[in-house]
Amino acid sequence: MKVILAETAGFCYGVERAVNLARETAKARGGAMLGSIVHNAGVVREIEDLGMRLITSPDQAKAGETVLIRAHGESRATLDALRERGAEVVSAVCPHVERIRKLAQEAEHEGRRVILIGERHHPEVQGIAGWCSDPLIFENVQEAQKYLQEHPDFAHLPSIMLAQTTCIRALWESCVKFLKKQCTNLKINDTICNATQKRQTEAAELSAKVDAMVVVGDRRSANTRHLTEICRENCGKVLQIESADELSPEFFSGCRVAGLTAGASTPASIIMEVLTTMTEENINTTAPETSESFEELLEKSFKTLNTGDKVTGIVTAIGTTEIQVDVGCKQAGYIPVSELSSDPDVKPEDVVKVGDEIEAYVVRVNDVEGYATLSKKRLDAVKLWEDIETAVEDKTVLEGTVTEVNKGGIVVSVKGVRVFVPASQSGMPKDSDLGQMVKQKVKLRVTEVNRAR
Numbered sequence: 041m042k043v044i045l046a047e048t049a050g051f052c053y054g055v056e057r058a059v060n061l062a063r064e065t066a067k068a069r070g071g072a073m074l075g076s077i078v079h080n081a082g083v084v085r086e087i088e089d090l091g092m093r094l095i096t097s098p099d100q101a102k103a104g105e106t107v108l109i110r111a112h113g114e115s116r117a118t119l120d121a122l123r124e125r126g127a128e129v130v131s132a133v134c135p136h137v138e139r140i141r142k143l144a145q146e147a148e149h150e151g152r153r154v155i156l157i158g159e160r161h162h163p164e165v166q167g168i169a170g171w172c173s174d175p176l177i178f179e180n181v182q183e184a185q186k187y188l189q190e191h192p193d194f195a196h197l198p199s200i201m202l203a204q205t206t207c208i209r210a211l212w213e214s215c216v217k218f219l220k221k222q223c224t225n226l227k228i229n230d231t232i233c234n235a236t237q238k239r240q241t242e243a244a245e246l247s248a249k250v251d252a253m254v255v256v257g258d259r260r261s262a263n264t265r266h267l268t269e270i271c272r273e274n275c276g277k278v279l280q281i282e283s284a285d286e287l288s289p290e291f292f293s294g295c296r297v298a299g300l301t302a303g304a305s306t307p308a309s310i311i312m313e314v315l316t317t318m319t320e321e322n323i324n325t326t327a328p329e330t331s332e333s334f335e336e337l338l339e340k341s342f343k344t345l346n347t348g349d350k351v352t353g354i355v356t357a358i359g360t361t362e363i364q365v366d367v368g369c370k371q372a373g374y375i376p377v378s379e380l381s382s383d384p385d386v387k388p389e390d391v392v393k394v395g396d397e398i399e400a401y402v403v404r405v406n407d408v409e410g411y412a413t414l415s416k417k418r419l420d421a422v423k424l425w426e427d428i429e430t431a432v433e434d435k436t437v438l439e440g441t442v443t444e445v446n447k448g449g450i451v452v453s454v455k456g457v458r459v460f461v462p463a464s465q466s467g468m469p470k471d472s473d474l475g476q477m478v479k480q481k482v483k484l485r486v487t488e489v490n491r492a493r
């Protein structure tokens with residue numbers, strides 16, 4: 041049996057970051073983690089062995105003790121309770137979750153009611169809701185429909201839609217489709233995180249081409265459960281397990297190809313064990329179908345960005361203030377709308393759409409928060425200059441529009457670059473009125489480039 045391992049299986053960067061912070065804090069200060077740092081008993085035990093105890097309520101924190109907040113985040117009331125007890129809070133909250141909290145608070149500040157699409161009792165949803173004054177939580181489109189039937193006036197009130205980071209895309213889209221039609225003043229922010237999106241897309245594609253699919257992850261993990269649901273839509277034989285002990289040769293009977301993926305909180309060691317067992321379960325085993333080793337794949341998923349890098353990524357969400365780009369690194373990439381195009385009036389959706397491949401420059405990396413600010417505008421400008429320089433070398437004829445007359449000649453805009461044409465080269469008779477050329481399209485050859493000016 042051939043086993044295909046999903047490239048996205050295992051820790052996402054948010055979980056990796058939280059676990060590393062827990063390890064460092066445990067070693068340096070001991071302290072406590074409020075709730076399991078990840079849905080994995082082995083990892084929690086490891087952190088406990090390093091000196092950090094597990095507490096389940098702020099009341100259990102001691103005065104002066106360091107308390108680690110996990111990637112899902114906590115409500116304002118919980119953080120207040122910890123501070124009141126004199127605990128020192130260390131945040132391992134994933135930047136994607138932090139961003140949702142900020143969006144929710146900003147929207148409430150603008151007078152909008154927050155609508156969260158996600159699992160009502162999930163700690164992340166509870167945490168975000170705990171920063172809002174009166175949020176609505178819908179687990180599916182039916183709940184949204186029921187609410188609108190019972191509260192028809194809500195359709196005309198200002199509101200904002202936000203998604204749990206691990207929400208199933210199809211579920212989110214069905215809610216968007218319905219609420220967009222009903223609500224007249226609705227802001228929509230797709231906040232499904234790029235790591236989740238990539239993992240779900242790969243799981244859907246992989247499960248559609250294999251005979252059996254194995255999903256590894258803790259039963260309490262929402263993103264693992266969602267992966268299983270997605271795989272079941274595409275494959276008749278899907279098994280969700282927590283460890284290799286739950287595998288049996290009977291499950292794979294008659295299978296030629298099996299797929300393997302894992303939730304965001306599944307450690308690499310467990311995935312490795314499952315992979316090894318799956319390949320050993322069958323007599324005719326072959327190596328997993330991947331050109332890279334598992335360690336190489338993990339390494340790739342944790343590659344980092346540096347300021348000044350040119351990156352290629354996939355647009356995963358378009359918001360009113362920024363465009364989310366998956367650059368295949370541990371940091372999330374964002375292009376502020378002001379860095380998208382040199383045209384200040386351009387609408388983001390006119391320039392890019394979700395799923396587009398996009399190139400950009402890294403202008404700032406925030407390692408603490410785990411995101412990178414990107415600029416397409418700056419890369420476009422550099423490319424433009426390169427195009428003009430090539431045109432000079434190749435003696436290519438370019439086209440532009442005359443924008444102004446100045447001392448000694450005219451200025452022509454060629455793809456946004458100002459090109460000066462001396463009066464003697466304008467093609468107009470000496471001493472004629474060059475003003476009549478303004479707004480006219482002209483053809484020209486550039487003979488000299490000066491980027492500094």
Ligand code: SF4
Pocket residue numbers: 052053054055111134135136137205206233234235236263304
């Ligand atoms: S799944 Fe996404 S939001 Fe959740 S911790 Fe990982 S990166 Fe962050």
